[in-house]
Amino acid sequence: MISDYIRTSSVSEVVDALVEYQPWGRILAGGTDILPKTRGVRQKKSIPLVFIDVNRISDFRTIKMENGWLVIGPAVTIRDLIYSNLIKEEAPVLAQAAALIGSTEIRNRGxxxxxxxxxxxxxxxxxxxxxxxxxVEICDTAGRREMNLEEILRKSVKDLGRRLVITAIKIPTGQAAYFGYKRWSRESMGRSYLSVMVIISPEIKAGSYRLKAIVGGGGLWPRSVEAVMPVQQLSATKSLTLLVKLLVEKGEKTNRRNMGDYRRQIMEVLLREALYTACEGGRF
Structure with missing residues (x-):
């Protein structure tokens, strides 16, 4: 059952509340994920669930530039990402990705x-x-610290919203790179079944570019691969063949969830489209 609901106005209040109400304190912002996930717990009278509302913390709802970084508050909604002029200017691919998420209701609250x-x-x-x-900037009783998102997913994701508070998401600006993002979803579910992003960035060594591909979604945690190619070989066909080969090999080596033939075919289509988008941006 829900035994208490607490409105906080500072990060320290959130951290204190999480400590006080362990292990049943839960951070509440949009509520689109935490409410469905705690449905079973809320029906058990023996479990004193406590929601800790963070929406009154002003920095949590802002998007701003700070010392060359695009800083996004954790309570910024998906809709805010889509319509923010700062996001459109500094990270347009993020606005494009946000526009593909769920329904209007989810984008307004998530x-x-x-x-x-x-x-x-x-x-x-x-x-x-x-x-x-x-x-990602996180905070707990030991204070604030920063971790890259991939590291958090590997090490600390289970503690987010329970012991760790996300206080900001920071994106470096002025990146010399070209991006392509594609997503495929099952219309009946509205959730991402597979997402792909391709990044092409120039290497320090003249005449070569670094290719990076990230794939995830549908129960598949993000996996990424990188390769360096001479600009003369930077064609969509050669790049696609190389990236697919590397992604499949990485999945086999790490013993992660198998893609299967159907998902692999979808991945190849999305990779091709994302590659074309990135190549068009760089006029390759």
Whole structure:
């Protein structure tokens, strides 16, 4: 059952509340993920669930530039990402990805921090944020610290919203790179079945480019591969063949969930489209 509901106005209040109400304190922002996930718990009178509302923390709902970083508050909604002029200018691929998420209701209520902390491999923002080299600022009783998003997914994702508070998402600006993002979903479910992002960036060594591909969604946690190619060989066909080969090999080596033939075919189609988009951006 819900034994208490607490409105906080500072990060320290959130941290204190999580400590006080362990293990049943839960952060509440948009509520699109935490409410369905706690339905079973809320029906048990023996479990004193406590919701800790963070929507009154002003910094949590802002998008701003700070020392060369695009800083996004964890309670910023998906809709905010779509219509923010700062996002459109500094990270347009993030606005494009956000526009593909769920329904109007989900976009109006769902938050960036909630998407990251949902512990869901199908969370739509994981792929574009990893591709944009996002850093996540987190806080607990030991204070604030920063981790890149991929590291958090590997090490600390289970503690988000329970012991760890996401206080900001930071994206470096002025990246010399070209991005392509594609997503495929099952219309009946409205959730991402597979998402792909391709990043092409120039290497320090003249005449070569670094290719990076990230794939995830539908129960498949994000996996990424990289390769360096001379600009003369940077064609969509050669790049596609190489990236597919590397992604399949990585999946086999790490013993992760198998893609299967059907998903692999979808991945190849999405990779091709994302590659064309990135190549068009760089006029390759």
């Amino acid at each position: 938050t960036v921090g909630g998407n990251i902390g949902s512990k869901n491999a199908s969370a739509d923002l994981l792929i574009p944020l990893i591709g944009l080299k996002a850093i």
